[in-house]
Amino acid sequence: xxxxxxxxxxxxxxxxxxxxxxxxxxxxxxxxxxxxxxxxxxxxxxxxxxxxxxxxxxxxxxxxxxxxxxxxxxxxxxxxxxxxxxxxx
Amino acid sequence: xxxxxxxxxxxxxxxxxxxxxxxxxxxxxxxxxxxxxxxxxxxxxxxxxxxxxxxxxxxxxxxxxxxxxxxxxxxxxxxxxxxxxxxxxxxxxxxxxxxxxxxxxxxxxxxxxxxxxxxxxxxxxxxxxxxxxxxxxxxxxxxxxxxxxxxxxxxxxxxxxxxxxxxxxxxxxxxxxxxxxxxxxxxxxxxxxxxxxxxxxxxxxxxxxxxxxxxxxxxxxxxxxxxxxxxxxxxxxxxxxxxxxxxxxxxxxxxxxxxxxxxxxxxxxxxxxxxxxxxxxxxxxxxxxxxxxxxxxxxxxxxxxxxxxxxxxxxxxxxxxxxxxxxxxxxxxxxxxxxxxxxxxxxxxxxxxxxxxxxxxxxxxxxxxxxxxxxxxxxxxxxxxxxxxxxxxxxxxxxxxxxxxxxxxxxxxxxxxxxxxxxxxxxxxxxxxxxxxxxxxxxxxxxxxxxxxxxxxxxxxxxxxxxxxxxxxxxxxxxxxxxxxxxxxxxxxxxxxxxxxxxxxxxxxxxxxxxxxxxxxxxxxxxxxxxxxxxxxxxxxxxxxxxxxxxxxxxxx
Numbered sequence: 001x002x003x004x005x006x007x008x009x010x011x012x013x014x015x016x017x018x019x020x021x022x023x024x025x026x027x028x029x030x031x032x033x034x035x036x037x038x039x040x041x042x043x044x045x046x047x048x049x050x051x052x053x054x055x056x057x058x059x060x061x062x063x064x065x066x067x068x069x070x071x072x073x074x075x076x077x078x079x080x081x082x083x084x085x086x087x088x089x
Numbered sequence: 090x091x092x093x094x095x096x097x098x099x100x101x102x103x104x105x106x107x108x109x110x111x112x113x114x115x116x117x118x119x120x121x122x123x124x125x126x127x128x129x130x131x132x133x134x135x136x137x138x139x140x141x142x143x144x145x146x147x148x149x150x151x152x153x154x155x156x157x158x159x160x161x162x163x164x165x166x167x168x169x170x171x172x173x174x175x176x177x178x179x180x181x182x183x184x185x186x187x188x189x190x191x192x193x194x195x196x197x198x199x200x201x202x203x204x205x206x207x208x209x210x211x212x213x214x215x216x217x218x219x220x221x222x223x224x225x226x227x228x229x230x231x232x233x234x235x236x237x238x239x240x241x242x243x244x245x246x247x248x249x250x251x252x253x254x255x256x257x258x259x260x261x262x263x264x265x266x267x268x269x270x271x272x273x274x275x276x277x278x279x280x281x282x283x284x285x286x287x288x289x290x291x292x293x294x295x296x297x298x299x300x301x302x303x304x305x306x307x308x309x310x311x312x313x314x315x316x317x318x319x320x321x322x323x324x325x326x327x328x329x330x331x332x333x334x335x336x337x338x339x340x341x342x343x344x345x346x347x348x349x350x351x352x353x354x355x356x357x358x359x360x361x362x363x364x365x366x367x368x369x370x371x372x373x374x375x376x377x378x379x380x381x382x383x384x385x386x387x388x389x390x391x392x393x394x395x396x397x398x399x400x401x402x403x404x405x406x407x408x409x410x411x412x413x414x415x416x417x418x419x420x421x422x423x424x425x426x427x428x429x430x431x432x433x434x435x436x437x438x439x440x441x442x443x444x445x446x447x448x449x450x451x452x453x454x455x456x457x458x459x460x461x462x463x464x465x466x467x468x469x470x471x472x473x474x475x476x477x478x479x480x481x482x483x484x485x486x487x488x489x490x491x492x493x494x495x496x497x498x499x500x501x502x503x504x505x506x507x508x509x510x511x512x513x514x515x516x517x518x519x520x521x522x523x524x525x526x527x528x529x530x531x532x533x534x535x536x537x538x539x540x541x542x543x544x545x546x547x548x549x550x551x552x553x554x555x556x557x558x559x560x561x562x563x564x565x566x567x568x569x570x571x572x573x574x575x576x577x578x579x580x581x582x583x584x585x586x587x588x589x590x591x592x593x594x595x596x597x598x599x600x601x602x603x604x605x606x607x608x609x610x611x612x613x614x615x616x617x618x619x620x621x622x623x624x625x626x627x628x629x630x631x632x633x634x635x636x637x638x639x640x641x642x643x644x645x646x
Contacts, residue, residue, distance in 0.1 A: 016275050018145045020268065020338050023153070023402065027329045029136045 040065060040072045047083050090362040092355050092437040092467075095171070099179050099429040103422045106183030111418040114188055118573065118582055119195045121411040128202035129406050138202070141406040147416045150403045151423040152341040154190075157236060157457070157491035159389035159428040164435040164460040165551060166385040168449045169378045170367040171436040177382055178432065181390025182425030185586045189562055191417030192569040192583060193396040197404035198413065199572070205400040205565050212568045217630040224560050224623050226505055228394065231554035233321070233498045233528075234535035236491040238548060239457050241313035243484050246458050249294030249477060250484035256289040257339065257489055258320075258332070265335035282335075283342055290485055294477040308543035314536055317495070322529045324496040325503060326521055333496060340489050344427075347486045351430045351464060354471025355437070364436035364445050375452040376552075376604060380596040383589075384555035389428025391586070393561020395421065400565075431460050434483075438463020453548040457487050502528035538612045549613060552601060557620055559594045560627050563587055567631050574635070577643030584635075591628050598624055 021028075043061050045052040052058060070088045073081055081088050115121045129140040166174040193205060200208055206225070210218035244251055264282045267273055300309040307315070324332050388394065399417055407413060435455060439445040439462075448462070449455045465480035474482075503524045510518025517523050539550045566587040573580045598621045605614040 013274065013276055015142060015145055016279070018141065019148050019341070020275055020334070022139065022141055022145065022406065023149055023337065024329050024334045025135075025139065026137050031328055031330075 036068075037072060037075065040068065044069075044083070090366070092360045092362055092433050095175065095362060095433060095437075096352065096355055096429070099175060100426060102179045103182050103425050103429075106187060107419055107422050110183055111187055111191065111414050114418075114582060115191065115411065115414040118578060119192065119413070120578075121195065121413055123409050123411050125198075125410045127198055127407050127410055128404065129408060132201070132405075138405050140408040143408060143412040143415050146403060146406055146408075146412070147420060147423075148341065150398060150416050150420040152337070152344055153398050153402075154388070154392070154395045154420060155344060155424045155427050155490075156340075156388075156494045157239065157487050158232070158387065158392070158394075158494070159424050160431040160460050160487060160490075161235075161239060161456050161551065162386040162555065163389055163428045163431040165453060165456045165548070166382055167364055167432055167435045167459075168368065168371060168375060168452060168455060169382060170365045171362055171432060172366045173378055173382050174386060174432050175429070177386055177390050178425055178428045181386070182421055182428075185391035185562075185590075186389075186395070186421035186425065187418035188582060188586065189391055189566055189569075190395045190399055190421045191413050193399035193565050194404050194407065194413040194417040195410070196565075196569050196572055197400035198407055198410060202405040203400065205396045205568060208400065208568050209564055212571050213564075213630060213634045217564070217567075217627075217634070220623060220626045220630060221561075221564055222505070224393075224557055224564070224627070225397070226502070227557045227620060227623065228554065228561060229498045229502045229505075230531055230535060231550055231557060233495050233502070233532040234539070235548065235551055235554055236495050236498075237314045237317050237321075237532065237536050238540060240317055240488045240491050240495075241310050243457055243461065243488050244313050245299075245309055247461065247480055247484045248297035248299045250481045250488065251293070251298035252296050253286070253289035253293040253481060253485045254488045254492075256293075257286055257485065258336070260285045260289070261332055261335040261339055264339070265331050268335065269330050279338075279342065282339055283346075286339065286343075286485075287482075290481050291478055293481045293485075294475075310543045311537070314533070317492070318529050318533060321492070321495040321499050322525050325499040326525055333493070333500075336489070336493050340493055343486050343489060347483070348427060348430060350468060350472070350482075351434065354468045355433060356471070358467060358471030360433075360437040360467050360470060362433075362437040363439050363442050365442070372449065372451050376600060380593040380600065381552055383593040384552050384559055384597045386428065387555040387558040387562075389424055389431070391559070391562050391590070392424075393558050393563070393565060395424075396562065396565035430464075434464035434467060435459040436463070438466040440466075453551065456548060456551075461487060499525065499528050499532070502531070535616075539616075549610075550616070552597065553613070553616060553620055556594050556597055556624070559590050560620075560624055563590045563594070563627055563631070566590070567634060571634055571638045574638040575641070575644050587631065591624070591631065594624055595621075595628065 042052065043058040043065055046055040046058070066088070069081070127140070129138050132138040133140065163174050163178060196208060197203060197205070200211070203211070206218060206221050209221045244254065260282055264278055267278050268275060300312050302309055304312050327333070403416060407416065436445070439448070448459050461480055461483045464483045465476050468474050468479035468482070469476040503521060506524035506527050507519050507521070510516070510524065518527070535550065566583050570580045570583045570587060573583060598617060602614065602617050602621065605617055
């Protein structure tokens with residue numbers, strides 16, 4: 001295919017994807033966030049006294065998720081960090 | 090009278106409206122400014138606020154406003170003859186709908202992309218906002234009830250469409266998964282989806298499905314209505330990407346395919362309009378044209394529902410303010426074109442006047458059935474398609490539109506119930522399932538309450554739906570008018586449609602009140618009274634707000 005035609009089809013594909021996705025961006029972002037909130041709960045379960053059989057693996061993830069920790073606990077309705085031994089705010 | 094003449098006059102009129110009138114409105118009245126920083130840029134967040142290509146945005150706006158309603162209304166209203174419906178659709182689109190839709194976009198963009206509901210609260214007052222919520226709930230309730238009844242009727246009328254209509258749901262489910270899991274690209278999926286859908290349409294007439302006439306004392310019609318609401322309840326509880334999103338997408342493609350096919354077939358086959366220009370010999374019991382025409386055709390001439398779409402979602406994605414003209418006004422023109430196609434199908438798709446009269450035997454008869462049968466004859470004449478397949482194609486198109494509106498409508502009704510649960514501290518009501526069940530129950534009550542045990546008379550509430558829809562449009566026009574007055578600009582271009590709508594709505598409600606009283610139909614009489622009270626409240630709010638606005642000195646905005 002000549003370059004121009006290919007570019008045209010690529011642009012068309014992009015617009016099509018926008019057409020498909022745009023009306024539902026917010027709903028899907030919300031669903032994704034809910035899923036991630038649940039994941040956060042799993043990762044920090046042990047610290048809040050919920051026994052977690054996969055604690056060995058989730059412990060490794062904790063430092064990676066620290067950035068999101070503050071947003072998460074405020075969204076869950078806890079103004080301050082629920083954990084005694086480390087604070088983020 | 091040739092249908093091509095009707096088509097060219099109608100489309101020509103609307104195109105002229107877009108080229109000239111909308112330019113005047115956009116530059117002189119709304120003064121759309123290319124340098125204005127729209128909310129899509131100001132609050133860009135990648136989720137709600139995203140500057141979007143205007144063609145994409147127009148595609149959404151058009152496909153979310155154009156559904157089954159602009160088909161049902163005109164297809165009922167041609168009972169008074171083709172001319173009144175034609176004139177109201179063409180002039181309504183040019184002077185009412187286009188101004189209203191682009192105005193709603195403009196008003197929202199100038200107010201940080203707030204929805205018309207929130208704007209009513211801010212610009213008009215808190216009381217008006219409460220009225221607004223009630224009107225929205227009534228609109229959703231009626232549209233769900235009517236569409237349940239309409240689809241049931243379609244499925245009974247054309248048993249060949251049962252397999253493709255329900256099969257389309259399966260197609261949408263598969264498409265949704267393929268796209269969500271990124272198995273194959275959107276382009277391929279679309280082609281595969283459309284081929285699957287059209288093969289179903291082709292196969293459908295060979296495997297007709299009819300429900301038994303009586304199941305547990307319920308007629309086939311009533312069983313279909315119950316099944317449809319069962320489906321809609323489940324669908325409205327699913328995550329949007331599972332069913333609603335791919336269905337919406339397929340509907341969008343269907344809308345374009347359907348319009349191209351219908352207009353193409355009219356141009357090739359040149360059918361004759363057999364219905365009278367003005368029907369002097371309307372069936373007994375038909376209400377008078379004035380004012381009922383103006384509430385029977387709501388979508389397609391002017392519809393308040395558009396304001397909700399324009400202000401809630403489209404305004405958050407508008408790249409440049411002048412795009413409001415293309416997205417809003419041309420979106421209205423698109424819907425007018427669909428309404429025009431419905432008029433042509435319902436008046437030129439019959440061989441003789443007697444055939445046409447046999448369909449339009451009473452007010453509310455005809456509707457989608459006339460559109461499907463008439464449209465099928467036109468398609469068959471123009472493209473050589475089999476009449477059965479053509480009828481199935483149009484039935485599927487109409488049923489899919491109406492079905493998607495039902496599941497979106499139920500979802501929105503559920504949100505309203507959940508909100509009420511929170512306001513009145515009823516914890517059980519804030520959960521999705523009880524709220525959905527309550528929403529379904531209210532719709533079923535209306536569908537059966539209006540139409541008797543078999544639900545066949547549900548179309549009686551169609552004009553009432555139109556009335557509430559016009560009230561909604563009235564409120565949006567009020568917001569725009571007040572904004573214009575505050576800026577010291579001419580308000581007549583939105584004020585005149587507003588006054589016209591309110592007068593026609595009140596007049597229609599009173600006429601219907603009398604006819605329900607004469608028929609001792611206490612259920613519909615009660616419903617009419619509720620809408621009438623809402624209409625009076627809206628009128629009083631309008632009068633008070635306009636008086637305030639005209640008395641205040643213009644602000645420098």
